[in-house]
Each structure stands twice: as structure tokens, then as C-alpha cells.
Amino acid sequence: MVRKPTSKETARKPNMREAILAAAEELFATNGFNAVSVRDIAHAAGANPGSVTYHFKTKDGLLLEIYRRHCGPMNLRRSELLAAAKRVRDLQDRLEAVVRAYVAPAFTSGSDLAGGGARFTRLRAVMSAEGNEVARKIIAQTFDDTSHAFIDAIHDSLPHVPRTDIVWRSHFLLGALYYSLVTPDRVSRLSRGEADGSDAASAIEQLVQATVAAFQAPALDQAAPARRRPVVSSKT
Amino acid sequence: MVRKPTSKETARKPNMREAILAAAEELFATNGFNAVSVRDIAHAAGANPGSVTYHFKTKDGLLLEIYRRHCGPMNLRRSELLAAAKRVRDLQDRLEAVVRAYVAPAFTSGSDLAGGGARFTRLRAVMSAEGNEVARKIIAQTFDDTSHAFIDAIHDSLPHVPRTDIVWRSHFLLGALYYSLVTPDRVSRLSRGEADGSDAASAIEQLVQATVAAFQAPALDQAAPARRRPVVSSKT
DNA sequence: ATGTGATTTGTACTATCGTACAAAAGATCA
DNA sequence: TGATCTTTTGTACGATAGTACAAATCACAT
Numbered sequence: 001m002v003r004k005p006t007s008k009e010t011a012r013k014p015n016m017r018e019a020i021l022a023a024a025e026e027l028f029a030t031n032g033f034n035a036v037s038v039r040d041i042a043h044a045a046g047a048n049p050g051s052v053t054y055h056f057k058t059k060d061g062l063l064l065e066i067y068r069r070h071c072g073p074m075n076l077r078r079s080e081l082l083a084a085a086k087r088v089r090d091l092q093d094r095l096e097a098v099v100r101a102y103v104a105p106a107f108t109s110g111s112d113l114a115g116g117g118a119r120f121t122r123l124r125a126v127m128s129a130e131g132n133e134v135a136r137k138i139i140a141q142t143f144d145d146t147s148h149a150f151i152d153a154i155h156d157s158l159p160h161v162p163r164t165d166i167v168w169r170s171h172f173l174l175g176a177l178y179y180s181l182v183t184p185d186r187v188s189r190l191s192r193g194e195a196d197g198s199d200a201a202s203a204i205e206q207l208v209q210a211t212v213a214a215f216q217a218p219a220l221d222q223a224a225p226a227r228r229r230p231v232v233s234s235k236t
Numbered sequence: 237m238v239r240k241p242t243s244k245e246t247a248r249k250p251n252m253r254e255a256i257l258a259a260a261e262e263l264f265a266t267n268g269f270n271a272v273s274v275r276d277i278a279h280a281a282g283a284n285p286g287s288v289t290y291h292f293k294t295k296d297g298l299l300l301e302i303y304r305r306h307c308g309p310m311n312l313r314r315s316e317l318l319a320a321a322k323r324v325r326d327l328q329d330r331l332e333a334v335v336r337a338y339v340a341p342a343f344t345s346g347s348d349l350a351g352g353g354a355r356f357t358r359l360r361a362v363m364s365a366e367g368n369e370v371a372r373k374i375i376a377q378t379f380d381d382t383s384h385a386f387i388d389a390i391h392d393s394l395p396h397v398p399r400t401d402i403v404w405r406s407h408f409l410l411g412a413l414y415y416s417l418v419t420p421d422r423v424s425r426l427s428r429g430e431a432d433g434s435d436a437a438s439a440i441e442q443l444v445q446a447t448v449a450a451f452q453a454p455a456l457d458q459a460a461p462a463r464r465r466p467v468v469s470s471k472t
Numbered sequence: 473a474t475g476t477g478a479t480t481t482g483t484a485c486t487a488t489c490g491t492a493c494a495a496a497a498g499a500t501c502a
Numbered sequence: 503t504g505a506t507c508t509t510t511t512g513t514a515c516g517a518t519a520g521t522a523c524a525a526a527t528c529a530c531a532t
Contacts, residue, residue, distance in 0.1 A: 016510080032366040034270035038490060048511050053491060055509090129365030129418050130268040140425070147426055167427040168442040175415025176408035182365050189376070190383055191403040205456055206404040213453030214446040252480080273519065284481050289521060291479090473532100480527065488519070496511065502504090 017055045019045040022111070025066050029123035033063065033132050060134050063127075067135065070120040071142045073113055077105045078146055086153055095157040096212050099173070102150050103207055106177055107200040118181055118200065125178035154215060161219050173211045180207065253291045255281040258347070261302050265359035269299065269368050296370050299363075303371065306356040307378045309349055313341045314382055322389055331393040332448050335409070338386050339443055342413055343436040354417055354436065361414035390451060397455050409447045416443065 023045035027036040038059055042049040056062040081101030088094040108117035127135035147170070155166050180187070180203050187197030196202060259281035263272040274295055278285040292298040317337030324330040344353035363371035383406065391402050416423070416439050423433030432438060 030367060032268060032270060034268060035366065037488075039488085050491090050493085050512075051510060053493095057491090059490065126365045128415075129362045130271065131266060144426065151426065164427050164431045165442065165445075167423060167431060168438075169446045171416065171423050171426070171433075172408075172412035172443065172446055175413070176411040179364075179411025179414060180407065187403060187407050190380065190387065190407070191400050195400045195403060197407075202404075206401065207408065209401075209453055209456055210405045210408055210450040214450040217445050217449030220441055220445055274521085275519085286482075286521090286523085287480060289523095293521090295520065475532085476530090478527105478529080481525080483523090483525100485522080486520095489517080490515105491517105492515080493513090494511105495513100496509105498507100498509070500505100500507080502506105 016045070016047050016051055020047055020052055020055060020062070021066060021069065024062050025116070025119055025123060028063065028066070029119050029126060032126050032130050033059075034130070038062075063132070063134050064138065066120075066123070067138045067142075069113060070116070071138070074105055074117060074120065075142070075146050077114070077117075078102065079149070081105065082149060082153060086156075091157050095154065095215060096208060098150065098153045098157065099211050099215070100204070100208050102173070103177060103204055103211075106181070107204055109200060121178070122181040125182050128178070158215060161215070161217075162221070165219050166215070169211075169214050169217075172214065173207070176207060176211070252281070252283050252287055256283055256288055256291060256298070257302060257305065260298050261352070261355055261359060264299065264302070265355050265362060268362050268366055269295075270366070274298075299368070299370050300374065302356075302359070303374045303378075305349060306352070307374070310341055310353060310356065311378070311382050313350070313353075314338065315385070317341065318385060318389060322392075327393050331390065331451060332444060334386065334389045334393065335447050335451070336440070336444050338409070339413060339440055339447075342417070343440055345436060357413070358417040361418050364414070394451060397451070397453075398457070401455050402451070405447075405450050405453075408450065409443070412443060412447070 020041060024036075024041045027041055027044060038052050039049050041062070042052055052059075052062060056065055078101060081104065082098060085094060085097035085101045088097045105117050106121040108115050109119075110116060124135065124139065128139070151163070151166050151170055154170065155161070155163055158166065180197070184197030184203070187195050256277060260272075260277045263277055263280060274288050275285050277298070278288055288295075288298060292301055314337060317340065318334060321330060321333035321337045324333045341353050342357040344351050345355075346352060360371065360375065364375070387399070387402050387406055390406065391397070391399055394402065416433070420433030420439070423431050
């Protein structure tokens with residue numbers, strides 16, 4: 001009942017809706033959900049506050065739409081790269097390819113949908129930290145399939161490591177990935193300028209290198225058989 | 237001009253100030269800074285909203301005080317554990333001990349200051365994600381020294397790995413640590429109940445095991461000399 | 473017991489929040 | 503051109519935010 005496109009549907013009009021989405025994405029990813037007001041978003045997009053209500057009904061609806069726009073393409077891209085990675089013959093090379101397939105789409109930069117991986121991933125990191133309900137729901141039901149697919153693929157390359165350990169390590173990977181996008185300046189600072197935390201290519205290479213090694217670590221059961229006890233006991 | 241302690245200074249009165257601090261810590265760590273109102277905190281602490289203003293002047297002041305309360309003890313604990321770790325003779329064992337010295341204090345649970353490591357670390361994770369200014373300032377000037385000390389100690393155990401790589405990998409460690417505290421349920425979910433993401437002892441062991449392996453990975457320069465090209469080029 | 477300073481309470485002020493809605497403006501086609 | 507639908511604007515409402523401040527209450531030395 002809405003939209004009656006006569007000739008070119010997705011034509012090029014200076015789309016206010018897109019501008020609002022882009023502005024909201026950037027602001028949410030930088031400052032969190034609650035710190036950003038609808039008026040902030042409208043101002044950044046050069047739009048009227050009422051326009052946001054018109055297009056997305058509520059602030060939650062705006063966030064939801066941002067997720068809807070990105071989840072599909074990003075999972076698709078990851079699936080493609082994963083499929084390609086699985087065809088790698090050498091077991092060691094395959095593991096690296098799989099990890100890279102998981103990491104790379106999260107670092108793409110640019111203004112279009114396919115290129116906004118870094119911004120969207122930073123957004124997910126922030127929403128996850130804030131415990132945002134809207135994000136939590138959509139994430140669990142959208143990304144868990146992909147996560148399982150990657151975990152399985154990694155497990156295939158490392159059959160001697162228990163699946164539980166793979167899950168933990170892939171969780172660490174996502175945490176490291178998130179944090180690299182959230183606080184890149186910390187890398188620059190701690191390296192005293194020798195590394196640039198904002199450089200996506202470096203981040204990817206470092207992350208892949210470190211993560212592959214982490215996945216290849218011996219399983220916890222058989223590790224350090226009788227060497228030392230952990231500092232913290234196993235209560236709680 | 238405040239406080240006129242006659243006999244026992246830090247005596248046991250049902251301290252409202254402490255209750256407010258504890259409530260704020262928990263709420264901030266769970267929901268973020270902006271999502272929590274002063275009234276929420278007061279209510280959770282069984283106090284009056286005006287009481288918060290009286291003790292901490294502003295909401296920022298309250299957050300600042302939380303940091304002040306924890307930073308000292310936590311860095312002290314880490315320094316002690318680091319000093320002990322450095323005395324370990326075997327190079328491999330020493331690396332593990334150093335990593336454990338960094339990780340363990342961030343997972344302690346309990347209501348007192350020394351035991352609230354997990355809650356405070358989760359708070360730091362959330363503030364970091366939200367880009368909170370108060371937190372950013374105090375963190376950079378309080379934790380960077382400790383971070384450098386750990387990086388140096390790790391570098392001593394791994395002289396053949398460039399310092400830059402160590403920085404990246406320790407950054408990944410902190411990200412993984414943060415994320416484990418922020419979203420422990422994801423581990424339980426992805427492992428289909430086989431692992432408990434909320435179990436501090438498991439988290440520590442898994443994190444130490446994976447991270448030690450990550451640190452021991454070959455340096456980036458000399459890795460995979462002419463195998464495959466990275467997926468993403470080195471622009472930006 | 474009484475006075476004094478430290479807390480706690482209650483309430484109020486102003487600013488800003490998300491959202492609603494009517495009117496204006498713009499686009500599209502008979 | 504004029505009718506109709508979509509989009510944008512402007513404004514307003516109620517709720518809630520952080521903070522201020524006077525009054526009430528408490529703890530305790532004299």
C-alpha cells in the first residue's frame with residue numbers, strides 16, 4: 001500500500017531515509033544507544049526530528065532497521081568466504097583461511113552497505129556491551145548459525161581439540177575483534193606509535209596470526225599435566 | 237573540614253555511601269552509564285536521590301569515585317602477581333605465569349574491594365565501549381603503566397617476537413577478557429550447554445591457554461613467507 | 473540533655489528526552 | 503491544472519533526566 005514506483009524503483013533521490021540510517025549508525029557505534037538522542041541523529045543527517053519518527057516509528061525501530069540492513073549481507077559474505085576457505089586442501093592453510101573468512105568482513109570500510117563492516121561491527125560491539133535488548137535478540141537469532149558454521153569448520157581442521165575449547169577460543173576471537181574496532185587508539189598508544197591500531201590490514205593480519213595459534217593450542221585436558229596449579233581455585 | 241572521627245574512624249555504620257557505590261557499580265557494569273539514572277542507583281541502594289548528590293556531587297563524580305576505589309588495589313594485586321611470575325625460571329612457564337597474573341585479578345568475584353575484580357572489569361569494558369570520557373581519561377593514565385610492565389615482561393619471555401606484535405596480542409587478550417565478562421552466556425549458548433561461560437575458573441584457564449599460544453605465534457614478518465596474499469589490501 | 477556538625481530526606485527547577493500530530497511541501501499522474 | 507499520495511516540517515506534550523537546596527534527622531562530644 002506504500003510506494004508506488006512507476007519507473008525506476010530504487011532511484012536516486014537525495015534519500016533522507018538513508019542519511020538518517022547512516023548518521024544513526026555512526027553515532028550509535030561511537031557513543032552507544034542511550035547517549036545519542038533522536039535529535040542528534042536528525043541533526044547529523046540534516047533532517048527534521050519528526051522525519052525519524054516517520055520513517056522508523058521509534059528509536060528502537062531505527063536500530064532494528066540498521067541491523068536488518070547489515071545482517072544479511074554480512075552473513076552472506078562470510079558464508080561465501082567460508083565456503084571458499086573450506087576448499088583449501090592443506091589443513092593448516094585451511095584453518096587460517098577460515099579464520100580470515102570470519103575476520104575480514106568485519107573490517108571493511110566505506111560508506112556503502114558492503115563496505116560498512118567495520119562500523120556495523122563496532123556498533124554490535126557497543127550494543128553488546130550495553131546489553132541492548134533489541135540487539136541481543138536479533139543477534140542471537142541471526143549470527144549464531146554463522147558462528148556454529150565457523151566453529152564446525154574450525155573443528156574439522158582441529159579434530160583433536162574438543163569442541164568446547166573451540167567455542168571458548170572463537171569467543172575470544174570475537175572479543176578481540178570487537179575491542180580492536182572499539183579502541184584502536186590504545187594499540188597506537190601502547191606501541192608508542194610503532195603500530196597503527198586504526199589500520200584494518202594490520203589488525204586483520206595480527207588477529208589472524210594470533211588467533212590461528214590460539215586455536216592450535218593443545219586442549220585444556222591434556223595441557224600441562226602436573227606442572228603448576230592455577231592461581232585461582234575453582235569455586236564459584 | 238569533613239569527618240571528625242573520634243574513636244574508630246572507618247567504623248561500622250550501615251554505610252550509605254558504600255551502598256550507593258556498590259549499587260552504581262553493578263548497574264553501570266550491566267546497563268552502561270547513560271541507561272542508568274541517579275534515581276535508579278539511589279533506589280537500588282535504598283537511598284534518597286539527594287544522597288548521591290551529597291556524597292559525589294555529580295553522576296560523573298560517582299563514576300570517578302568507583303574508578304578511584306578499584307584502580308589502586310587492582311594494579312597492586314597485578315604488580316605483586318607479576319613480580320612473582322617474573323621469578324619463574326623456565327621461560328615457557330614464566331610466560332604462562334605472567335599471563336595468568338594479568339588475567340586472574342580481573343575475574344575475582346565477591347562483594348568487597350579485592351573480590352570485585354570481575355564486576356569492575358566488566359564496568360571498564362562497558363565504559364570503554366561507550367567511549368565514556370571520564371573513564372577514558374582515568375584509564376589511560378592509570379592502567380597504561382601496568383600494561384607496559386606486562387608487555388615488557390612478556391617480551392622478555394619472547395625476545396624473538398617484535399614488541400609491536402606483543403602489543404597487538406596483549407590488546408587481543410584484553411578484548412577477549414572484556415568480552416568474556418560482558419557476554420558469558422554466549423559461550424554457554426554456542427557450546428550447547430557443554431561449557432559455562434560464567435564460570436570464572438574455566439574462563440581463566442581457557443583464556444590463559446589460548447593467549448599463551450597466541451603470544452608464542454611466530455612474528456608477522458617471518459610468517460608464511462610467500463604463501464597467500466591477505467584478502468584485504470593495505471590501503472587506509 | 474543539649475548543641476553542633478554530618479547526613480538524609482523531600483521537593484522543585486530546568487533541560488532534554490521520545491514521540492505524536494497537524495500543517496506545509498513535494499512528487500506523480502489523470 | 504488539479505487531485506492524491508508521500509515526505510518533510512514545526513511544534514507540543516508528558517515523562518524523566520541531573521542537580522540544587524532547605525528542612526528534617528541523626529550521631530555524638532560536652
